[in-house]
Amino acid sequence: MDMIAALANIVPASESAAEKQPSFILKMADETMLAYGTKHQLAAGPLDGFSARVDRHFAEHGDRPGILVGAIPFDPAHSAHLVQPARMLRVQGDHEVGGIPGLATASAPLMRVPVISVTPEPTADAFGEAVNAAIRALDDTSSGLHKLVLSRCLKVRAGRSFSAGELLRRLASDASASVFITALPDKDGKRILIGATPELLLDKRGHRIVSHPLAGSAPRSQDPAEDRAAGEHLLSSAKDQHEHSLVVQAIMDVLSPYCSELSAPGGTTLRATASLWHLGTRLVGRLRDPATSCAELAALLHPTPAVCGLPRQAAHAAIGALEPYDRDFYAGAVGWCDSSGDGRWFVSIRCAEIRGEEARLYAGAGIVPGSTAEGEIAETAAKFSAMLHAFGLEGEDVERRIG
Known part of the structure; x- marks a missing residue:
């Protein structure tokens, strides 16, 4: 059954256009999920206790569909936003997003949104100063820091409301990423989080778990020889390999006590997105107890050193001191968990928060000994490119604003 036929079966023809719009979309290489x-x-509360609240939710609400979908914020003290949808559609295989009711059709031309302003927060210079402060903290052994991830934001204001369908179609052109839209709690109006993430936090099916952390990256080039050289340089970079190993080891340390087997069969490899090379390590494990839930493990893993730093508490405090905003759901997680304990969560990077005609785009970079302010400014600029392309924001003026 193709996606359009499946949607025709699940969405009653009598419903309004608004009711036919999915509030959650997660398009992966092997499956597309839509919630209506x-x-x-899910009851509000911090990440500590998340798994217990999920269990309690399913005990109290045993009706179908037995699934929760949504997003977890970056800050573990803040509340996740998960809902049990009225209807759930899961279509196996890879599909075009144009067949989804409420989104732009596959044949419709992509429209350019008239942009009024693009404002960096902080400026590139101020971000460089924050990176230098982080480097000084890393060099100070008394800080205890081994890695710190700092982000910056682009605030975009348009002449009309952004179209989630158009943005999703642009993002879905990168087959290496899992694209998503999820509703967020209202804040001065309705909000959504939209993005194209390459990073799998956790996939849990029965006994089997998979995590695919990414850390260490380099911009790609349109020239094939330069592009290949950039990937090879990243793979041989001692600094980037060190940064990556910190993340992988931290995740293995969390998962190992729950696993009878845990390994990285392919080792560390290059992972390519449309705009970046990444170092990635695919971890595969077998749980000692299949009753260990995805919600429990995801809560233990988040936030990983790929988006926060090491050690977690010290890095989290440093982020609060050095970043001029609350990350909210950026660098959190988006995904699902079900009543059987299975689920799949992705790290919410390469994303934007949209509220009407306003959007906030985010990009971050991992800082370790050997990092430079210039290098991290360039890395975050490269990471902005996927979202900037989706928003139709490219050119010298934008490049000058982001450094």
């Missing part, structure tokens, strides 16, 4: 409406919402 809200039957119940």
